[in-house]
Each structure stands twice: as C-alpha cells, then as structure tokens.
Amino acid sequence: MFKKVNNCKLKSHQWCLTHKRQCALVGAGPDYNCAGLPCWDYSFAGKRLQEEGETKRVFIAYAAYHCSQRTPLLVIENVKGLRIEMIKWLFCLHYDIHILVCGVEDQGHDGASRDRLWIILSHKERTKQLFDPAELYRMVCKSIRTYVCTKPADYSIAPPVEIKNEAMHLATDNYRTLLTGRELQCLDDAEEEYRKIYQQSPEQDPDLVIYLGDTFCVRKTWSGTSRRIPTFRAGGGLMWWYAQNRWMTNRERLSSLAFPVTSEVASSMNVPQLPIRDHSRASAISGNSMCFATAAIVQLVALICFQQTC
Incomplete structure (x- = not known):
C-alpha cells in the first residue's frame, strides 16, 4: 500500500x-x-x-x-x-x-x-x-x-488546592485511601524492592516516583534506579510520589515536559504562562504531547x- x-x-x-x-x-x-x-x-x-x-x-x-x-x-x-x-x-x-x-x-x-x-x-x-x-x-x-x-522533586509545584481539586470530594489527608487494591499492592512491592536496594525507607527519597498503571512485580516502572520520572502514557495511571504521599498532578506532569505552567518557567522562556486548570485536559496533553x-x-x-x- x-x-x-x-x-x-x-x-x-x-x-x-x-x-x-x-x-x-x-x-x-x-x-x-x-x-x-x-x-x-x-x-x-x-x-x-x-x-x-x-x-x-x-x-x-x-x-x-x-x-x-x-x-x-x-x-x-x-x-x-x-x-x-x-x-x-x-x-x-x-x-x-x-x-x-x-x-x-x-x-x-x-x-x-x-x-x-x-x-x-x-x-x-x-x-x-x-x-x-x-x-x-x-x-x-x-x-x-x-x-x-x-531532579524529579523539582517538578513538585502543585499547591494544596490543586491536589485536592484532582481528588475532589473523596480526598482525605491520606491519599492512599483513594487507591485501588492493585495500586496499593504495587506500592507495597515497590517499597519492599526499594528497601532491599537502598536499605532505607522510600519516604526519605524526595525523587522516588512510581507508575501505578503497571503491576510492579511484572514491570518495574519507577525512578528507583533511573532517577527519572517514568515516561507518561496516554492511557493514564497515577504517578505516586512517595515522599509526599500523593500522586503527581497533571499540571506537574506538564511541568516535567517543559511546558511553561508556572510563572517562573514562563518568564525564563519569555513566553506566556500556559493556563491549564482542567486536570482532565492536562492529563490528555501530558500523555500524548511532545516535550x-x-x-x-x-x-x-x-x-x-x-x-x-x-
């Protein structure tokens, strides 16, 4: 053809x-x-x-x-x-x-x-x-x-209101309660692997991020060894930030793809700030876009x- x-x-x-x-x-x-x-x-x-x-x-x-x-x-x-x-x-x-x-x-x-x-x-x-x-x-x-x-921690830019907006009315102080059983098992497996490698608690690592869309024992999609946030996918799946006990917001995902979502980054790039507050729209962009x-x-x-x- x-x-x-x-x-x-x-x-x-x-x-x-x-x-x-x-x-x-x-x-x-x-x-x-x-x-x-x-x-x-x-x-x-x-x-x-x-x-x-x-x-x-x-x-x-x-x-x-x-x-x-x-x-x-x-x-x-x-x-x-x-x-x-x-x-x-x-x-x-x-x-x-x-x-x-x-x-x-x-x-x-x-x-x-x-x-x-x-x-x-x-x-x-x-x-x-x-x-x-x-x-x-x-x-x-x-x-x-x-x-x-x-470093991964550099993309932690979301204020509390943005985090709670994504969690909506279901959010509590412990965001783990919003995860599914499979996602919780994924976190447990990743924590065990991290302790085995580094002999310390994963909560002490500000740059530790794990993708919860994969089953950890099958595919280890995390920053534990690469020291990089895993590649985002269009199909969704949460990126869990251990040190902050929460997921990355979609605006933070865009930040890691060099989009000017904060005034500081926009100013340094000499471009207008990207005004994204719709987390669903931000998720679609981060999963499909170029850097x-x-x-x-x-x-x-x-x-x-x-x-x-x-």
Whole structure:
C-alpha cells in the first residue's frame, strides 16, 4: 500500500455546504510543517501493529499531501519504535531523511523521561543543506545542559488546592485511601524492592516516583534506579510520589515536559504562562504531547540547517 502513495492523486474539490458549490480542499502549500503523527501502533506499550494498524492511513495521507505540495521542510515526532523503513517508503523519492534520537535530558530535564525519534525531511529539489542537523543539535543541547539539570522533586509545584481539586470530594489527608487494591499492592512491592536496594525507607527519597498503571512485580516502572520520572502514557495511571504521599498532578506532569505552567518557567522562556486548570485536559496533553523544549530545539535545528532554494 505504501508504494502506491506516489501514484495517488489528492481530491482537489468537495461540495461546500457554506458556499453551495465545489470548493478547493488544498490551497497554497506550506513552507514548513511540524507534526506529531499517531504513535500507538508503534509504541512498546501497545500492540505494535505497525503498518497493519489503523494509523497507517494518517501516515499515507500526510505523505501524499506534502509530497504533492513539495513542502520544503518537514519535522515528524514519534516513538523510538517507529519503523524508519516505512518513512523511507513514503518519502525517499522526494526528501532527504535526517534522524535525531532525542530525550528530555538533552534540554536539561534529567528528572523526566521522554525518549523520541525526531525526523527532519528536507525536499531534494527545494532545499539546500547548510549544516549537519545531528551535530548542531548536539552543540545546542550541550550548551543548555551547562545551565539546567533537574531532579524529579523539582517538578513538585502543585499547591494544596490543586491536589485536592484532582481528588475532589473523596480526598482525605491520606491519599492512599483513594487507591485501588492493585495500586496499593504495587506500592507495597515497590517499597519492599526499594528497601532491599537502598536499605532505607522510600519516604526519605524526595525523587522516588512510581507508575501505578503497571503491576510492579511484572514491570518495574519507577525512578528507583533511573532517577527519572517514568515516561507518561496516554492511557493514564497515577504517578505516586512517595515522599509526599500523593500522586503527581497533571499540571506537574506538564511541568516535567517543559511546558511553561508556572510563572517562573514562563518568564525564563519569555513566553506566556500556559493556563491549564482542567486536570482532565492536562492529563490528555501530558500523555500524548511532545516535550515542549525538545520540539523547540529540533525545529530550531531544522530551520537553521536547511535553506529554501525555490
């Protein structure tokens, strides 16, 4: 199916209910596009259906559109399990492919986890390469890391009202009472493992975070050995903060993905503060989004390294 993409023709017009006539679907082509295409068919946390999954249609439509429009520069973000062969099938006739393997620690967020593939696609006829993207990315990140190096505890920013808002009227002073039996067992198993490794109580470690969406004896998803908050997932599941005897709020999750959710971070980034108070919306964003800082740096690299020629 992928090999037929270059022979496909996009539908140019469709009946418009507003104008009562056939209106154009495709206008002037863009000069640049950055997209986080669906990842669940390639994620290690999913069924890994890859090209057999439903999301193949999105990749095909995306490639068909930009190949036909001859978009000069594209940036695609996805999980590390994305099949590069599939990207080559879709784009190699028209684009040069440059792959960056990025983690949030590259931007100084050592206390968090978000390993991703970033693919820069430069049109063979419409761009000219000026610098090596991988080398420029390395140089920029090296400079950032001289100033920033976080720990999990640095993302503890939620005031009491925010924590209780997420717990709603069920909350008590001991938030463990809100956990399910399986989640409590997960905490007990993690505590036993932590004491075995470090010979101390987990409550004494301000950077200990455990993901309660997994069964601990099957998959140890915690910061106990990596010293990083585990990667967030779209399917939910609480991140439990041992030292604070509570879960991470969804705004704190966004904070670990470099979103400017506090006035201090927004000021340092010279951008407006992201006004998220809806914890359900924040959860959806943190489970599916790119790291804000990584997206900014990769786009900077792509725009510097390639010059549009026509």
